[in-house]
Amino acid sequence: MNWLRSAPGIMRGVYWRIAAVLALVGLSYIVFRLISPSFPEIYPGAIFFPAVLLAALLGGMWAGIAATILSVLLSDYLIFAPVGSFTGKSPSSVLFLTLYMVYGTSISLLIEGLNRYRRRLAIAHEEAALARERSRAEEESRRIAFQREQLRALADGLEKAREEERTRVARDLHDDIGQILTAVKMDLMWIDRQVSMGEKEVHRRLESAVELINEGAQSVRKICSGLRPAILDDLGLGPAMEWQTNEFSSRTGIACRTTLPPTKLGLSTNCASAFFRIFQECLTNIGRHAHARTVDVSLFREGEEVVMIVQDDGEGIRDIARAPSLGILGMKERAQSCGGELLIDSSVGRGTAVMLRIPVHSNLSKEDGDARIDR
Numbered sequence: 001m002n003w004l005r006s007a008p009g010i011m012r013g014v015y016w017r018i019a020a021v022l023a024l025v026g027l028s029y030i031v032f033r034l035i036s037p038s039f040p041e042i043y044p045g046a047i048f049f050p051a052v053l054l055a056a057l058l059g060g061m062w063a064g065i066a067a068t069i070l071s072v073l074l075s076d077y078l079i080f081a082p083v084g085s086f087t088g089k090s091p092s093s094v095l096f097l098t099l100y101m102v103y104g105t106s107i108s109l110l111i112e113g114l115n116r117y118r119r120r121l122a123i124a125h126e127e128a129a130l131a132r133e134r135s136r137a138e139e140e141s142r143r144i145a146f147q148r149e150q151l152r153a154l155a156d157g158l159e160k161a162r163e164e165e166r167t168r169v170a171r172d173l174h175d176d177i178g179q180i181l182t183a184v185k186m187d188l189m190w191i192d193r194q195v196s197m198g199e200k201e202v203h204r205r206l207e208s209a210v211e212l213i214n215e216g217a218q219s220v221r222k223i224c225s226g227l228r229p230a231i232l233d234d235l236g237l238g239p240a241m242e243w244q245t246n247e248f249s250s251r252t253g254i255a256c257r258t259t260l261p262p263t264k265l266g267l268s269t270n271c272a273s274a275f276f277r278i279f280q281e282c283l284t285n286i287g288r289h290a291h292a293r294t295v296d297v298s299l300f301r302e303g304e305e306v307v308m309i310v311q312d313d314g315e316g317i318r319d320i321a322r323a324p325s326l327g328i329l330g331m332k333e334r335a336q337s338c339g340g341e342l343l344i345d346s347s348v349g350r351g352t353a354v355m356l357r358i359p360v361h362s363n364l365s366k367e368d369g370d371a372r373i374d375r
């Protein structure tokens with residue numbers, strides 16, 4: 001039955017097609033039998049032909065041909081014996097039957113062709129719609145990529161501005177407040193020297209004031225280092241990381257082992273800042289979440305890249321897929337803005353390792369046009 005199944009038409013199932021052919025031709029036969037006594041001259045083809053047409057439309061070519069053959073058989077008063085037979089038919093009747101067959105088959109073929117054309121047209125329409133959809137999606141993804149790039153550039157700009165602002169505030173704090181405190185301290189010490197030895201209470205108060213000023217100066221230094229450690233600009237990334245590690249270790253009691261380069265690594269200011277901020281976030285995360293006993297910190301140059309590894313022996317990240325919140329996202333963004341990458345390897349109970357790689361001479365790392373390269 002494959003021929004009937006594969007033929008194009010409105011009806012899909014083979015049994016539906018057979019049923020349609022039988023019903024249409026059967027109906028025509030009943031009509032023919034009903035009206036033929038009143039109109040004995042009527043040509044049977046006129047009654048059966050709509051059935052052939054409808055069968056071809058609904059079921060396709062083979063349904064049309066099947067309806068043609070069936071209607072020929074029926075219209076000749078059931079030609080099979082004992083009801084009827086071809087014997088004794090007039091040549092004109094045979095000619096009519098033959099013509100009817102040719103006619104029905106041609107119409108079926110024509111409808112088949114039309115159906116195929118209609119389908120091909122529908123497929124072409126679908127393909128065109130798909131192509132339009134694809135090009136719209138491509139356009140959309142290009143637009144998103146462009147916007148992403150713009151956002152990244154904006155974030156880079158903001159980060160740079162923030163870093164510059166921190167440096168400026170730290171310098172102002174250090175220079176202005178630091179100088180004022182030193183001047184006040186010297187004045188107080190001068191007053192202390194002028195006051196006679198008998199004024200014990202005045203001496204005590206002056207000493208306490210100098211002590212307070214010392215504490216104030218220390219606080220200012222601490223705040224300045226928190227904003228941006230001068231050591232990062234003055235001595236470079238390695239010493240700044242060493243200093244930060246010592247701070248972290250004395251604050252948290254977690255032992256830290258460091259392998260830091262004695263020489264400078266050739267990073268731009270921007271990328272040195274990115275390294276340092278990522279390192280700070282790694283230590284903050286360890287202090288906050290890891291419950292580690294020791295931390296290993298290493299920084300080295302590998303070919304044209306600078307690599308930093310911070311490894312702790314803590315609890316590890318429980319659900320690394322759900323982990324990225326702002327801290328980890330920020331680290332990744334910073335790494336990307338310098339043309340590098342950040343990888344996190346963590347398993348529960350076995351600690352966490354964060355690896356950062358940044359190319360020394362990446363275009364992005366020099367984008368700021370900073371002449372003070374070689375940190």
Ligand SMILES: Nc1ncnc2c1ncn2[C@@H]1O[C@H](COP(=O)(O)OP(=O)(O)OP(=O)(O)O)[C@@H](O)[C@H]1O
Nearest residue numbers: 285286289290316317323324325326327328329352
């Ligand atoms: N070294 C680590 N050891 C164990 N878990 C960690 C470690 N680092 C990160 N995590 C886990 O990953 C999560 C995401 O870290 P992330 O730094 O992105 O966010 P956060 O520290 O919770 O908040 P913030 O946005 O303030 O940094 C943390 O909540 C923590 O569960």
Ligand SMILES: [Mg+2]
Nearest residue numbers: 284285327328
């Ligand atoms: Mg964090």
